[in-house]
Amino acid sequence: MKYALTCIVCPLGCVIEVEIKNGEIISVANYKCPRGKEWAIEEILSPVRPFMSVVRVIGGIFPVVSVKSTGPVPKENMKDLTKLLSNVVLQAPVPAGTVVLHNPMGLKVDIVTTRDA
Amino acid sequence: MIYDVVVIGGGPAGLAAAIKAHEEGGKVLILEQAEYLGGILQQCIHPGFGIHYLGEDLTGPEFASLFIEKVRSLNIPYILSAHVMKIEIMLPLAKKIQLIAPKGTKDIETKAIVYTAGAREKHGFEIGITGDRVSGIYTAGEAQSLMDLYGVMPGKRVLIVGSGDVGLIMARRLSLEGARVVGVVELMPYPGGLARNLVILRDFNIPLYLSHRVLEVHGRGRVERVKMARVNSKGKTIPGTERWIECDTLLISAGLVPDVRVLESLGIRIDPSTGGPVVNEFLETTAPGVFVAGNSLVINDLVDYAVEQGERAGMQAVRYAKNGGLPSMNWIPVEKGGNVRCVIPHYINGENEVILYLRARKPVKDATLVTGKKMHKIPVVTPAEMLRVKIKKEDITRPFKVEVSP
Ligand SMILES: Cc1cc2nc3c(=O)[nH]c(=O)nc-3n(C[C@H](O)[C@H](O)[C@H](O)COP(=O)(O)OP(=O)(O)OC[C@H]3O[C@@H](n4cnc5c(N)ncnc54)[C@H](O)[C@@H]3O)c2cc1C
Ligand code: SF4
Numbered sequence: 290m291k292y293a294l295t296c297i298v299c300p301l302g303c304v305i306e307v308e309i310k311n312g313e314i315i316s317v318a319n320y321k322c323p324r325g326k327e328w329a330i331e332e333i334l335s336p337v338r339p340f341m342s343v344v345r346v347i348g349g350i351f352p353v354v355s356v357k358s359t360g361p362v363p364k365e366n367m368k369d370l371t372k373l374l375s376n377v378v379l380q381a382p383v384p385a386g387t388v389v390l391h392n393p394m395g396l397k398v399d400i401v402t403t404r405d406a
Numbered sequence: 407m408i409y410d411v412v413v414i415g416g417g418p419a420g421l422a423a424a425i426k427a428h429e430e431g432g433k434v435l436i437l438e439q440a441e442y443l444g445g446i447l448q449q450c451i452h453p454g455f456g457i458h459y460l461g462e463d464l465t466g467p468e469f470a471s472l473f474i475e476k477v478r479s480l481n482i483p484y485i486l487s488a489h490v491m492k493i494e495i496m497l498p499l500a501k502k503i504q505l506i507a508p509k510g511t512k513d514i515e516t517k518a519i520v521y522t523a524g525a526r527e528k529h530g531f532e533i534g535i536t537g538d539r540v541s542g543i544y545t546a547g548e549a550q551s552l553m554d555l556y557g558v559m560p561g562k563r564v565l566i567v568g569s570g571d572v573g574l575i576m577a578r579r580l581s582l583e584g585a586r587v588v589g590v591v592e593l594m595p596y597p598g599g600l601a602r603n604l605v606i607l608r609d610f611n612i613p614l615y616l617s618h619r620v621l622e623v624h625g626r627g628r629v630e631r632v633k634m635a636r637v638n639s640k641g642k643t644i645p646g647t648e649r650w651i652e653c654d655t656l657l658i659s660a661g662l663v664p665d666v667r668v669l670e671s672l673g674i675r676i677d678p679s680t681g682g683p684v685v686n687e688f689l690e691t692t693a694p695g696v697f698v699a700g701n702s703l704v705i706n707d708l709v710d711y712a713v714e715q716g717e718r719a720g721m722q723a724v725r726y727a728k729n730g731g732l733p734s735m736n737w738i739p740v741e742k743g744g745n746v747r748c749v750i751p752h753y754i755n756g757e758n759e760v761i762l763y764l765r766a767r768k769p770v771k772d773a774t775l776v777t778g779k780k781m782h783k784i785p786v787v788t789p790a791e792m793l794r795v796k797i798k799k800e801d802i803t804r805p806f807k808v809e810v811s812p
Pocket of ligand 2: 302325
């Protein structure tokens with residue numbers, strides 16, 4: 290199986306080709322620098338993404354407050370994390386930077402608020 | 407009381423302008439029509455803000471709060487829920503701003519104005535979508551505000567018009583929160599967004615319909631289906647390619663236009679290529695003492711540039727107020743050469759270093775950006791990404807032409 294990935298590490302946007310056999314990478318081609326190669330391998334084996342959502346607040350400035358993960362999370366966990374957060378209800382005041390969930394699903398990140406509520 | 411500088415619009419550009427004007431010794435007031443400061447950043451809850459300006463990657467609200475806290479700590483006055491209706495120039499150093507606030511209308515006097523009211527979004531009818539008048543049709547910004555300020559989902563099956571970054575970012579938010587994005591429709595033969603946002607389509611298995619246009623909405627009370635068709639290379643619908651897509655929501659992300667409605671009554675010159683005012687290197691419009699920055703000047707993909715423009719406008723507005731005007735110069739027009747769609751500023755004086763912001767018409771690899779007699783090598787130029795270059799005084803020529811060549 291061959292994948293063609295547009296590298297997003299820098300604006301050059303090399304189209305990197307990664308070949309996989311039995312879940313293992315057998316070749317990486319068309320990258321112009323090592324950072325791109327590293328990114329492509331990670332993107333195939335364990336893609337991670339920045340995570341953001343909103344959480345309900347009672348008595349806040351808005352009915353919800355924005356949150357983010359303190360580090361990228363695996364792509365496959367994003368939807369479950371959103372579901373988990375839909376059950377959380379905060380009570381205002383909640384200053385920005387408050388930890389809403391600590392190490393959810395063992396992902397080794399925290400979910401923190403990004404604006405005052 | 408007569409202010410030195412009144413800032414209209416409390417988004418990032420306006421806050422940066424107000425802070426700078428205050429630091430330069432001006433008496434400053436901020437007018438904001440929303441109930442909060444920060445502009446659209448409060449609803450842009452994704453990261454990607456401040457990479458150039460701060461060297462740090464923040465979410466929109468986090469980036470905004472740095473400026474809001476600074477405004478508060480410097481005790482710069484601001485009025486919220488203050489919608490500016492009209493500006494009148496009585497004398498070069500006497501400008502009257504008419505606003506509507508919950509308590510009624512009010513006039514405010516100032517010597518200079520920094521106008522940072524942001525942009526407005528294009529609506530469906532502006533891109534030729536016809537059909538039933540039903541609920542379930544939103545602009546991307548309306549949907550973003552519903553979801554990320556008020557926690558309301560706009561719909562369950564969503565078709566998005568426009569593959570620019572705004573449309574893609576909304577595709578991600580909707581998918582994450584459990585909606586099904588049934589497609590992104592793009593008129594052009596290539597996608598509008600940056601590569602890092604195009605990944606979103608792959609992540610959530612969202613089909614991208616390039617060279618397609620949405621024609622018609624059908625529904626009773628609520629959107630039920632939407633008709634789209636292929637277009638040819640001239641953007642004309644190809645007969646026989648029409649088809650219907652089932653969805654309950656249509657999200658229009660057809661681009662932003664500088665919101666200059668309040669400035670129009672001043673009769674300032676507008677540049678059709680940006681939709682914003684014509685400015686000199688001080689970011690002063692053709693109305694002396696009226697400065698403009700951020701998305702009201704030109705659509706900025708990066709908040710960093712909006713802030714940079716705000717700071718410049720704020721500084722120059724104080725100078726205008728303190729000196730009774732800015733000396734008029736022998737302005738050199740910035741001429742647009744090949745493959746340049748728009749460039750800011752429109753006039754420079756050749757006596758200072760200047761920063762140019764420009765956008766190309768077509769994508770180019772291994773491009774050379776020519777500014778006057780200087781050449782800059784740029785690996786990739788795309789219309790999706792605004793270019794920013796600093797030009798040294800000694801590199802300014804008369805005439806001064808800007809060009810992007812392969
Ligand atoms: C969906 C989306 C995603 C983005 N993502 C990124 C990103 O990842 N990284 C990045 O760097 N940039 C991003 N940007 C761009 C960035 O947000 C903008 O460049 C920036 O917000 C522009 O700031 P501004 O101050 O010019 O306008 P705005 O933030 O729009 O502020 C304008 C303010 O003026 C007020 N106003 C308008 N009219 C009046 C009036 N008549 N009277 C009083 N007040 C008025 C408005 O209420 C508003 O508060 C994104 C933009 C959008 C739309
Ligand atoms: S491979 Fe290297 S040079 Fe190519 S886009 Fe990625 S980071 Fe840039």
